[in-house]
Amino acid sequence: MGDGFPFLFFLLTIGWHKQQRSLGVTWGMLAFCSLASAQSDSSFFLPQVQVLAPAARMQPVGARVEQLDSARLTWHASENAAEVLIRRSGFYVRNYGPGSLATTSARGGSSAQTAVVWNGLPLQSPMLGQLDFALLPAFFSDDMAIQYGTSTAAWGSGAVGGALLLNNTSNWKPGLSVSTRVGMGSFGWRQTSSALRYGRTYWASSTRLFIESAQNDFLYRPAPTLPYQRQTNAQLQQQAALQEFFFRTRPQGATLVVRSWWQNTFRQIPPTITQRRSEAEQGDAAWRTALHWRKPGQRGFWEIRAAHFEESIRYRDPLLLQDTRSVFRTQMGEAETILRVGKRWRHQTSLTYVQTQARTPAYGSEARQWRAALFSSWMWQTDRWRAQIDARVEQIDGHWAPFIPGMGVECQLNSHWHLRARAARHYRAPTLNDRFWLPGGNPNLRPENGWSQEIGTDYRKEKGAWRYYLALTAFQRRIYDWILWARQVGQPFFSPQNIAEVWSRGAESRGEVQYIAPWGLVQWGIGYDYVRSTHERPVVNPRIEKGSQLFYVPKHRVFGEILGQWRRLQLIIFYQYTGAVIGLNERVPAFNLTSVRAQYVWQGRTFQGGVFGQIENVWNTSYFVVERRPMPGRHFRVGSHFRLQ
Amino acid sequence: MRYLCLLVLCFVLSAYLAAQTTVSFENFNLPPNTFLNNAAPNEAFVSGPVALPNNYDPVWMSWTGWGISNRTDTITPGFLNESSAIAGSGANGSPTYAVSYAFDGVTMRLLGPAAGSTVLGMYVTNNAYAYYSMRDGDAFAKKFGGVTGNDPDFFLLTIKKYRNGVLGSDSVNFYLADYRSPNNSEDYIVKQWTYVDLSALGEVDSLLFTLSSSDVGAFGMNTPAYFCIDEVSIQLSVSQKEVLPAPLAFDLWPNPASSQVMLNLPSDFYTQGVRIEIFDALGHPVQMSSQMPIFVDRLAPGLYYVRVWAGGAVGIRPLRVVR
Numbered sequence: 001m002g003d004g005f006p007f008l009f010f011l012l013t014i015g016w017h018k019q020q021r022s023l024g025v026t027w028g029m030l031a032f033c034s035l036a037s038a039q040s041d042s043s044f045f046l047p048q049v050q051v052l053a054p055a056a057r058m059q060p061v062g063a064r065v066e067q068l069d070s071a072r073l074t075w076h077a078s079e080n081a082a083e084v085l086i087r088r089s090g091f092y093v094r095n096y097g098p099g100s101l102a103t104t105s106a107r108g109g110s111s112a113q114t115a116v117v118w119n120g121l122p123l124q125s126p127m128l129g130q131l132d133f134a135l136l137p138a139f140f141s142d143d144m145a146i147q148y149g150t151s152t153a154a155w156g157s158g159a160v161g162g163a164l165l166l167n168n169t170s171n172w173k174p175g176l177s178v179s180t181r182v183g184m185g186s187f188g189w190r191q192t193s194s195a196l197r198y199g200r201t202y203w204a205s206s207t208r209l210f211i212e213s214a215q216n217d218f219l220y221r222p223a224p225t226l227p228y229q230r231q232t233n234a235q236l237q238q239q240a241a242l243q244e245f246f247f248r249t250r251p252q253g254a255t256l257v258v259r260s261w262w263q264n265t266f267r268q269i270p271p272t273i274t275q276r277r278s279e280a281e282q283g284d285a286a287w288r289t290a291l292h293w294r295k296p297g298q299r300g301f302w303e304i305r306a307a308h309f310e311e312s313i314r315y316r317d318p319l320l321l322q323d324t325r326s327v328f329r330t331q332m333g334e335a336e337t338i339l340r341v342g343k344r345w346r347h348q349t350s351l352t353y354v355q356t357q358a359r360t361p362a363y364g365s366e367a368r369q370w371r372a373a374l375f376s377s378w379m380w381q382t383d384r385w386r387a388q389i390d391a392r393v394e395q396i397d398g399h400w401a402p403f404i405p406g407m408g409v410e411c412q413l414n415s416h417w418h419l420r421a422r423a424a425r426h427y428r429a430p431t432l433n434d435r436f437w438l439p440g441g442n443p444n445l446r447p448e449n450g451w452s453q454e455i456g457t458d459y460r461k462e463k464g465a466w467r468y469y470l471a472l473t474a475f476q477r478r479i480y481d482w483i484l485w486a487r488q489v490g491q492p493f494f495s496p497q498n499i500a501e502v503w504s505r506g507a508e509s510r511g512e513v514q515y516i517a518p519w520g521l522v523q524w525g526i527g528y529d530y531v532r533s534t535h536e537r538p539v540v541n542p543r544i545e546k547g548s549q550l551f552y553v554p555k556h557r558v559f560g561e562i563l564g565q566w567r568r569l570q571l572i573i574f575y576q577y578t579g580a581v582i583g584l585n586e587r588v589p590a591f592n593l594t595s596v597r598a599q600y601v602w603q604g605r606t607f608q609g610g611v612f613g614q615i616e617n618v619w620n621t622s623y624f625v626v627e628r629r630p631m632p633g634r635h636f637r638v639g640s641h642f643r644l645q
Numbered sequence: 646m647r648y649l650c651l652l653v654l655c656f657v658l659s660a661y662l663a664a665q666t667t668v669s670f671e672n673f674n675l676p677p678n679t680f681l682n683n684a685a686p687n688e689a690f691v692s693g694p695v696a697l698p699n700n701y702d703p704v705w706m707s708w709t710g711w712g713i714s715n716r717t718d719t720i721t722p723g724f725l726n727e728s729s730a731i732a733g734s735g736a737n738g739s740p741t742y743a744v745s746y747a748f749d750g751v752t753m754r755l756l757g758p759a760a761g762s763t764v765l766g767m768y769v770t771n772n773a774y775a776y777y778s779m780r781d782g783d784a785f786a787k788k789f790g791g792v793t794g795n796d797p798d799f800f801l802l803t804i805k806k807y808r809n810g811v812l813g814s815d816s817v818n819f820y821l822a823d824y825r826s827p828n829n830s831e832d833y834i835v836k837q838w839t840y841v842d843l844s845a846l847g848e849v850d851s852l853l854f855t856l857s858s859s860d861v862g863a864f865g866m867n868t869p870a871y872f873c874i875d876e877v878s879i880q881l882s883v884s885q886k887e888v889l890p891a892p893l894a895f896d897l898w899p900n901p902a903s904s905q906v907m908l909n910l911p912s913d914f915y916t917q918g919v920r921i922e923i924f925d926a927l928g929h930p931v932q933m934s935s936q937m938p939i940f941v942d943r944l945a946p947g948l949y950y951v952r953v954w955a956g957g958a959v960g961i962r963p964l965r966v967v968r
Contacts, residue, residue, distance in 0.1 A: 222792035273792050275782035320723030439705030486864060490700070492707050492746050494864075542863040551863065585787075585862035628787075 057120070057154040058338065058348050058377055060147065061388035062408025062422030064456060064473050064508070068144040070169070075572065075597070078183050078191055078639060081116075081136035081144070081164065087559065087574045089146045090508055090529040091162060093133065094552050095625045098187070098216050098632055099236035099267060102134040107149060107475060108504035108533025108553045109161025110482075113428055113448075117155055118166045119259065120334070121290055121307050124158055126356040126369065127328055129431035133164075135265055135284055137210050139181075139193045140242045142169040148508070149475060150452040152426040153392040153406040156352070156373055157447070160426045160479065161504075170246050170257060171206065174199045175645065183639030185614075187632065188215030191639070204246040212238045218632035221622045222273040231630065233278045234270040238263070254295040261288040272628035280317040286310070300339035300346075307332040326360035328432075346379040348390075358432050367436040371396050386410045402427045402449045418458040425451050426477075430496070434483060440495035445483060448498075452477035456508075467514040476505035486541045499539055502550065506531035520565035529557045542584075552626070554579040556590075571598045583627035591623035609642040665765070668693045668877040670741045672930060675715045680728035680744070682712040686940035690743070691922065691933040694759030695877055697743055698752060710751050714873075715740040722777030727871060731776040736768035736838035736875035744772055747856050748870040752807070754851040755879070756933075757920065757954045761808070761848045765878040768838040769802065771821050772871040779822050779834050779868060786867035787860050789824045790832060797825040798859040800834075800868050804841070806849035817843055821856075821872060838875060848882060893960030895953055901965040905938040910955060919955040923964070941966050 059065065068076075068088060076084045082102035085091045091114070092105040103111035112129035115122060116136070124131050138144075145165040152159045176198045183191040191212040198205050216234035221227070240263035247256040263286045271278035290307040309330040316323045336350035355370040377390035387409045394401040406424030413419060430445040456473035482500035487493065512525040533553045538546045549555065556579035563572045573596050580590045599612035613636070620634040670692045673681060684690050684699035690713050691697075697711035716729040728744055735742035745751050755762055771779075779800060782788030789798040800822040806813040819841045822834040843852070858868035896909040910919065921939055923932040931944065939951070941964070949964045 226792060269784075272782065272784065272787075274787035275784070276788055277781065278784075280784075317723070319721075321721055321725050322723065439702070439707050487748070489749055490709060491702075491705075492709050492748065493705065541865060543865075544863070584864065585860075585867070 057151075057350075057375075058346060058379060058388070060151055060154065060390075060406075060408060060422065061379060061386050061410055062420045063151065063454070064148040064420075064471070066146040066148075068146070070142050073138055073141060073144065076138045077181055077193065077641075078637070079138050080134050081138060081141075081166070082133035084138050084144065085133065085146070085164070086576065087561070090148070090527055090557060090559070091146065091164075092552075092554055092557060092578065093625075095134075095631070096629045097231075097234065097270060098218070099134060099214055099234070100269070100629075101132050103130055104133060104162075104164075105550075105553050106162030107477065108502075108506065108531045108550060109477075109479075110550075112158060112431065113160035113162075113479075115151070115155045115159035115163040116166070117163060118261075118288070119168055119290060119292065120305055121288075121309075121332055122155060122158070122354075123166075123288075123309075125311065125328065125431075126330060127326060127358050127360070127432045129158055129428065129434075132284070135238075135263065135286075136166065137193075137212075137238075137240060139210055140168075140208060140240065140261065141166040143167050148473070149422065149454050150406070150424045150426040150477065152428075153375060153377070153390045153404045153424060156371070156392065156394065157396075157401070157427060157429040160428055160448070160452075160477075168242075168244065168259065170204075170255060171197065172199055172201075172204055172246065172248070172251075174201060177643065177645040179641065179643035181639060181641035183612075183637055185637035185639075186635035187218050188213070189637065190214070199246075201251070202248055206242075206244040206246075208242040210238070210240040210242075212236065216270070216632075218635065220273075220630035220632065222630065224622070231270050231632075233268040233280070235266075235268045237266040240264070252296065254293065257292040257294075259288075259290045259292075261286070263287075270629075273630055274628055277319075278317075279319045280315070280322075282316075283312075283314040285312045285314075299341075300337060303334075303336045303338075305332065305334040305336070324361055326358070328356060328358035330354060330356045344380050344382060346381070348375075348377045348379075350375045356432070358436075362438050363432075363436045364438050367432050369397055369432060384412050396429055401429060401447060416459055416461050418460075419455075420457070421453075421455040423451065423453040425449070426479075428483075430483060434496045439493040440485070440491075442496050445496060446481045446498050448479050448481050448483055450478040450480050465516045467512075467516070469510070469512040469514075471508075471510040473508040474506070475508070476503070478503055484539065484542065486539075488541070499537075500544070501536040502533060503536050504531065504533040506533075520567060521563075522565075523563040524560070525563075526558065526560035531555060531557075549582055551584060552581050552588075554581045554590075568602055569598070569600050571596070573597075578625070586627050588624050588627050591621055591625075592619070593621060593623070594618045606645045607642065608645075609640065611638070611640040613638045665878065665880050666693055668695045668879065669735065669739050669875060670713055670743055671735075671739060673713050673741060675713065675741055678716055680712055680714040680716055682708040682728070686943070687933045688935065689754070689933055691756065691930045693930070694756045694762070694879060694881075696754040696756050696933060697745075698754070709746050709749070711753075712744045712746075714742060714744050719773055721773065722781065722783070724774055724869065726773045727869070729773040730838075730873040730875075731771045731773050731836050732838050732873075736770075739875065742873050742875035744871060744873050745854060746871055747854055748866065750853055750855040752851045752853050753874075753877075755849065756922070757959070759879065759881060760850040762882045763848055763880040764843045764846065764852060765880050766840055766842045766844065767877040768875045769819055769821070769835070769841050770838045770873050771800075771835050772869075772873050775800065775821070775869040775871045776834055776836065786869070789822055789834065789860075790829070794829055796859070799823050799825055799857075800859075801857045802841075802872055803855045803857065804843060804846070805853045805855075806846040807851045807853060808847075808849055810850075812853065813846065813849075815846055817841065817846060844880075893953060893955055893958035895960050895962065897951060897962050897964055900962075901967040902941055903967055904942040905940050906951075906964060907938050908953065910953070919953055922952045922954075924950045924952065 082093050086093045093102050095102045104114045106114045116131045147163040151163050178196055180194045193210045196207045214236045218231050219228040242261045245258045265284040267282050269280035288309045293304045295302045312327040314325045332354045334352045338348045341347050352373045358367045373394035375392045379388040390406045392404040404425045408422035410420040427447045427449040429447045435441050435443050454475035459470040461468045479502045481498035482502050483496045484500050485494045485496045508529045510527045514523040533550045534547050535544045558577040561574050575594045577592050581588045595616045597614040601610035617634045623631050672692050683701035689696040689698045699710040701708045714728045717733050718726050718729040719733045778786045779789045790796050802819045804817045824832040856870050858866045860867040897906050921934045925931050944966045946966050946968050951964050952961045
């Protein structure tokens with residue numbers, strides 16, 4: 001959604017004094033690789049000043065992308081990616097409770113059909129094909145991009161319904177800066193995050209630390225007629241660190257960035273409302289190290305990325321005498337070039353190699369997988385038109401994945417209206433669990449595949465102190481060979497089969513009105529998504545009728561914000577409506593949620609600070625996102641931050 | 646040779662002269678705290694005139710149908726304790742009992758001349774996994790009664806009979822858990838061995854057991870599909886006591902054998918199907934099969950007796966297993 005305070009938050013983020021120089025570098029990179037993204041993205045009003053990381057892929061022409069730059073993310077610095085997506089996107093987040101597992105459904109897809117990309121590197125677990133968005137602190141990203149629709153050609157398997165791109169900027173500003181943010185709230189929530197940055201002309205270092213804990217022992221009502229109960233076994237403890245080193249040979253020369261992201265999360269898994277107690281707990285550990293080398297040339301960029309990810313999940317349940325640990329390692333290498341060809345053409349080519357090793361007791365022995373992919377994209381651009389053709393070929397363990405083409409076109413009709421259209425093929429390869437899990441793993445699975453199409457239009461207008469924005473998009477997508485885990489007759493266990501065919505279609509709308517006054521501004525934004533995602537073939541087990549909506553895909557979702565700024569005081573009201581969904585056992589009713597956040601920010605020459613207060617679930621709504629998993633009623637958060645430069 | 650004739654006579658007479666028999670699954674002589682979920686190379690666990698079909702998948706290391714257990718863990722919930730009866734032992738204090746995984750229904754067959762007998766009844770109880778799942782709920786299944794305690798939940802075992810290849814319409818229902826009463830104090834989950842009278846089913850060749858629950862989701866029944874039985878009482882039919890089958894002549898080779906044995910039968914008997922039972926020297930059934938070769942590599946060296954039923958005739962031959 002739009003942001004009325006970009007300038008102020010930009011100051012908090014990168015400082016005022018050397019703003020122009022810093023921006024110059026950033027915009028220089030952006031101007032080339034993003035190629036007029038302000039035209040193509042469907043973000044709400046872009047802030048006057050924004051910091052965006054250089055994109056690892058050219059902007060997909062014809063697709064809808066919503067940018068959350070550093071200024072907007074400042075609102076969410078104490079939240080995780082799941083909470084950001086709930087407030088700011090049309091992605092439906094399947095949230096099992098505060099701090100608990102959170103997965104997404106983008107445009108009616110499954111949780112494994114949303115890609116998560118960190119500085120160009122896919123983060124989804126190769127074992128599950130998905131990522132727990134509750135494990136992604138927004139504080140560790142300088143900007144986010146929410147990409148709607150298929151982008152398999154760019155990001156590979158799994159980028160079917162949408163993609164969340166997490167990026168970190170290269171900040172070369174000389175000097176030292178220190179910032180700290182502390183927060184506390186209901187249910188024992190405590191959070192501390194700190195950043196230390198030091199830069200010289202040719203190198204810089206950035207360190208971010210993040211600590212969070214919560215008891216999450218909230219009161220909830222299992223049924224309207226029953227008294228409140230206190231949630232148990234829901235504790236959360238999370239520690240994370242992100243270290244970045246930046247090197248360059250000269251101000252406009254080649255850059256080398258080394259990033260290392262360590263994170264350790266301990267979570268108890270609370271009981272359902274139909275479960276007397278739970279002693280289950282899960283530990284998620286990750287250490288992701290990445291190296292990015294980028295060399296600008298006369299006609300473009302050359303870039304090399306290399307990464308090593310090591311992650312583990314330990315699940316314990318003393319009640320059930322269970323204690324299992326899963327470990328996977330991923331090594332990635334990618335070489336990429338983005339070149340300007342003539343006046344109107346841009347060309348990007350990347351060659352990617354990924355290998356994964358995974359161990360879990362259920363595999364018996366170590367499972368391995370390698371992938372090699374070639375991605376190529378050509379874009380043609382005039383003042384009015386942009387068109388793009390891209391394609392991906394990929395081998396997985398020596399087998400060819402489906403050939404993935406894509407094409408998009410955009411037209412700037414006039415200074416207000418902008419049209420876009422895109423069609424692309426997509427696929428999702430079976431995960432390691434799909435293939436190797438004992439019992440049940442099916443080595444003969446085919447990749448999920450199909451085509452998607454979308455068309456849309458954007459309208460922007462400024463008149464005096466008023467700004468208007470409207471975006472409308474319609475899409476449809478077919479997925480064949482959809483993989484479903486189910487118990488087969490005569491088997492006591494579940495196994496995956498290519499048994500489903502899904503047709504997703506819908507419409508997305510975004511609107512925003514902004515009034516800028518000498519004393520501040522007022523802004524209202526709203527998004528409404530209508531998604532029909534239906535099974536096109538009946539399935540016996542699980543019991544699915546033809547034409548039925550997918551489990552946990554709401555038909556209707558509304559989200560928005562009302563934002564007001566008066567001098568240094570800001571007030572924002574987030575609201576959302578999520579329609580009813582079909583659960584595995586019962587229907588989960590629709591719910592409305594509202595939250596209010598107020599913050600006051602002040603700044604000196606080298607000092608910025610602020611305090612905030614937040615009320616979540618203002619109307620104390622009793623609701624469920626996932627059946628039998630209660631959510632908290634009204635609760636509070638307060639905090640403060642300062643930055644010294 | 647005299648002893649062999651005597652043993653054969655004992656087998657035949659013991660099978661046909663006893664009017665009533667009780668199957669208690671003690672013939673497996675399990676070591677303490679053991680769960681036998683693989684009947685291979687046979688297709689069933691055989692105890693007296695009862696065969697409990699078992700399907701063990703060595704690739705997935707999983708099983709369906711029946712297993713034999715003497716486990717006594719009554720406190721651990723969850724699927725890792727799928728093999729314990731919640732009663733803590735077999736019925737009437739016996740150590741061994743049978744556990745069934747019956748998501749798709751399971752059968753219990755009466756062998757040979759016992760087919761057509763009347764199963765008078767058996768003792769039934771929950772296994773620990775299902776019991777605790779119903780009592781406390783788990784990540785997949787609800788606790789019975791639901792959040793209010795008033796949900797009319799149930800876990801029902803339905804038993805029907807097959808006779809001459811036809812599934813009977815009569816059934817005996819036994820509630821392994823019943824929360825349907827408006828009075829919540831009457832809600833119960835079976836925790837002790839409970840005798841289920843099946844005499845109303847009359848003569849049966851086999852019994853079909855199916856489970857149903859009020860807790861059903863998109864993936865079918867959420868309640869773990871297990872139950873346990875013991876002490877199966879069978880009233881052998883009069884006709885079997887009066888009519889002796891014709892003698893069957895056959896040879897075993899090789900004999901002695903170390904790993905597998907073939908049957909040499911008159912060819913017309915093959916088309917009628919055969920059932921092969923192996924007894925140890927004390928007359929305990931140790932193996933059952935209907936296919937050849939007969940694998941004996943899991944049998945300890947020693948003397949055994951092979952009884953073959955084919956075409957209504959029966960014969961018995963000694964077999965020596967050597968290594």
